[in-house]
Amino acid sequence: MSATFVPPQELPYGSAHPLQTLDLYRQNLDPNACWVIFIHGGAWCDPKMTKSAGHPLINSLLPKYPRLNAASINHRLSPHPRYPSNGNVAKHPNHIDDVHLALSFLRERYSMKREKSVLVGHSAGAYMAFQVDAGCGVAAAVVVGIEGIYHLGKLVEEYADYEGFVERAFGGGWKGVDGEVLADIEDGEKGGGRVVLIHSSQDELLSFGQSRYWAGVLRGRGRVVREVYDVAGNHNEVLEGAELVEVVEEELKGLEMEFAKEN
Template sequence: MTTTLKPPQELPYGSAHPLQSLDLYHQNLDPNTYWVIFIHGGAWRDPKMTKSSGHPLICSLLSKYPHLNAASINYRLSPHPCYPSNGNVARHPNHIDDVRLALSFLQERYSMKREKSVLVGHSAGAYMAFQIDAGCGAAAAAVVGVEGVYHLGKLVEEYADYEEFVGGAFGEGWKGVDEEVLVEVEDGRDGGGRVVLVHSSQDGLLSFGQSKYWAGVLRGRGRVVREVYDVVGNHNEVLEGAELVEVVEEELKGLEVEAGKGN
């Protein structure tokens, strides 16, 4: 018997901008239900990358775990030279403030629990996932970074042309933001959750350098890190692949096992 998935409910989590919205897949009212939360990428500015980027992953997971809860988050965007009239004028910390606000909304309105959630960030969304890793109790028990950016300085060092969108999103002080993230990231010995870094060799926009660097930083802080490099697809296609679904499934199963040990 095939489970019919209900379409997501689009909800505002803020009132400052139309992009302060999320798609909610609220299947289960049990406060102990597991959640998957998706943060899209797009260099902090691409209006074509939205919360809908998370739908293939979430729908695949819900087809297997119909009692799972999930959400995919939009946030305010920075100016894009190809879309000068779209009204997007966000600058750091607008993007991350929005994601924090969305997570607080889910916690307060729908009883989403940190210890019952997996946070999935794609590209720039992966950077934001770790920006909030210790922020306001909003981080997840497991964080999955997909084709992620993890250090702006190293990104621009490897890809000089990328300074244009990094500066557009973070302003002239962008070089100091990496240190802010490093200060905020939780130490595994103090309760920081598990981490999975997913990166395809077919990604033409980012090399393995970002993921390799970040894995080393996190392991140095005692975090449990799994690196997955055998996924298929380019920078965005990975989001629609079965491999990513399997990665998130494994994290959900790991959380269930840990919860069982605690009972």
């Protein structure tokens, strides 16, 4: 089926909050189309980081892949100390509940298939990507983490001043959330979905420690993990870099090859 490019539609996937929206890029009606789904970062609370952060990647990919559809997800936010709340009072599990709801919306409304999806998360969005997938392939065939947070305890241990936004997002029991994610990985079937972890040496907010730790955890659970550190740009600039596009392209080519073998 040929592709017809259309501009993104902003759609509500829930009704509990104005931020329960996503940008849908649907250029192919084939139920076997591949998908890229983006989850933005921003420490669970930054109102400047929105679903628009995924637009550069998606806009670079769509013209090259006529079988590709895409979506970029907004989610509810926690309070930020420098901005008015504007109803941003979310606390765990509100953020991840929204991501689950958005993915369910895409599966039910647009026939998005897990085995033909690449889930991309940036920073806090990377943490959420593994909350919904755990590297087990339950949400997507491939999970790509960009400049990611993967363990809250180790994050605060390395950056003590980050505890404020972690506690605002997860409450006083935030130290237990890492265990929830790790338990999901423990229970997953071996040989689950592929994982790519991208991290720039120019990241001014996070060291390689998070990505290297997470790669070790996943490999220890039998996951296929690729680490990519030769990328340019600071914490947010990586989102607009050619290296990210190339990484996701490679994974999409792999999905297309698998699809061709099946047919």
